[in-house]
Amino acid sequence: MWTQKKSKGSATRKLVGHTKPQALVNEQYRTIRTNINFSLPGHETKTILFTSAAKEEGKSTTSCNMAIVFAEAGKRVLLVDADMRRPTLHHSFHLSNKIGLSNLLLKKGRLQDCVKRSGITGLDLLLCGQIPPNPAELLSSPVLDDLLEEMKARYDLIIIDSPPLLAVTDSKILANKCDATVLVVNTGKTEKDSVKKARDALVTSKAFILGVVMNNYELTKENYYYHNYNS
Amino acid sequence: MESTFNVKEFLIALRKRLPLIIIVTLLFVALSGIVSYTMMKPIYQASTQILVNQKITNSLQSNDLNIDANIQLVETYNIIIKSPAILSEVIEELELKESVSDLDKSITVSSEENAQILTLEVEDASMERAVLIANTTASVFQAKIKTLMNVDNVNILAPAIVPVDPEPVKPDPLFNMAIGAIIGFMLGTGLAILVEQMNTTIRKEEDIEEITGLQVLGIVSNVPGSKEYKRTTNINEKKELIADVDAEKIKGVSNPKIGGSY
Numbered sequence: 001m002w003t004q005k006k007s008k009g010s011a012t013r014k015l016v017g018h019t020k021p022q023a024l025v026n027e028q029y030r031t032i033r034t035n036i037n038f039s040l041p042g043h044e045t046k047t048i049l050f051t052s053a054a055k056e057e058g059k060s061t062t063s064c065n066m067a068i069v070f071a072e073a074g075k076r077v078l079l080v081d082a083d084m085r086r087p088t089l090h091h092s093f094h095l096s097n098k099i100g101l102s103n104l105l106l107k108k109g110r111l112q113d114c115v116k117r118s119g120i121t122g123l124d125l126l127l128c129g130q131i132p133p134n135p136a137e138l139l140s141s142p143v144l145d146d147l148l149e150e151m152k153a154r155y156d157l158i159i160i161d162s163p164p165l166l167a168v169t170d171s172k173i174l175a176n177k178c179d180a181t182v183l184v185v186n187t188g189k190t191e192k193d194s195v196k197k198a199r200d201a202l203v204t205s206k207a208f209i210l211g212v213v214m215n216n217y218e219l220t221k222e223n224y225y226y227h228n229y230n231s
Numbered sequence: 232m233e234s235t236f237n238v239k240e241f242l243i244a245l246r247k248r249l250p251l252i253i254i255v256t257l258l259f260v261a262l263s264g265i266v267s268y269t270m271m272k273p274i275y276q277a278s279t280q281i282l283v284n285q286k287i288t289n290s291l292q293s294n295d296l297n298i299d300a301n302i303q304l305v306e307t308y309n310i311i312i313k314s315p316a317i318l319s320e321v322i323e324e325l326e327l328k329e330s331v332s333d334l335d336k337s338i339t340v341s342s343e344e345n346a347q348i349l350t351l352e353v354e355d356a357s358m359e360r361a362v363l364i365a366n367t368t369a370s371v372f373q374a375k376i377k378t379l380m381n382v383d384n385v386n387i388l389a390p391a392i393v394p395v396d397p398e399p400v401k402p403d404p405l406f407n408m409a410i411g412a413i414i415g416f417m418l419g420t421g422l423a424i425l426v427e428q429m430n431t432t433i434r435k436e437e438d439i440e441e442i443t444g445l446q447v448l449g450i451v452s453n454v455p456g457s458k459e460y461k462r463t464t465n466i467n468e469k470k471e472l473i474a475d476v477d478a479e480k481i482k483g484v485s486n487p488k489i490g491g492s493y
Binding site for chain 2: 024025028029031032035036039058062065182183185186187188189190191192193195196199209210211212213214215216217218219
């Protein structure tokens, strides 16, 4: 049964942060962690939203790995899958998506019951749960505000993975409620125009934009400063 | 698109598209080579030299004037050779199919500066024909000039001959290929610039700053074949997970998708 599940999980995210602590990519995630730490305006920033302009730009991969490197730094991190249209977090960690955020938003269950352990010290997961018919309405309800407050009380950092900005409205709602937003860009794939639109969308939703993470960046010899120091 | 033109960026972009430029260049070289070797008909050239000998009639004439007169004479002969009067006779004599203007195009008359020698060059697809036309034109000219100018001062210095191994003057494949290489290189470069300009995706960190004004927190390079997340080794958690999946299987539903998706 496990092997079955494993073969099915070919869409698994690349969790390098955990499997290859010395890898170059992992070092890049740590660099982003450092940059985020330096960019945070004070200690009240606890919720970081990861979003992108269009789908499949690496939001989930980035948020997973960022959660791992933040947990590595000794923080108590909660990784939330708020993409209630196409949840993926349970695939990454090989968990069942039975209970999660949607249950909490429908006030069915308590946070501590819905949170799952990731197996990584300091990192807990809140999966999406069963896909609701009205994700945008659920996210805009005041229940989410209470939930975020509860999360903030329990964890040092809450990383939220969200649906694409230009496709659905969910991310704009979430960006407004989160302390900071990180835009993920698929280098060489994302159109300049859509990045501009995504930025504008975040600005209109009064989000605090931390910055951009460039995913799938092709390293050339000009990027000498990113070369692996260990090898 | 870009507000500033960066030479370094431009060169980097060109270097990236170097294969494209090379391929287009080679393509054009090959194309011009094929065309000039197979499709273009070879053109042969025959030349005759005609000596214009001005008889000195008046010894009192100054030397300068004499030379001037000679040059004028040579230029006049130049035009006479290519006149319909001569050419139509050549056509008649050789029973050529070409018109006077056609023949006119294939004949070039040139004279050396300050010399009394005319060079008559004839280009034709056949060496023998070129020689024949050159020699006939020269002899017709020689005969005609007696009545036209009332002088007999034209001698054929060197009649055209058919060489043992005639070499075509046109086309020059090497020259054509060189032209092809230049055109191909320019076209390839243009194409590379076009491709580069058509790509409107984000590719550099500078793009982000330029377009959105946001800071780049970092880059993540592609992960080549990294292993997937290793499952927890904690036996209790594993049991929990198995139980979870089991329950799901019994119910026969996993992830009931009710809502809309994007």
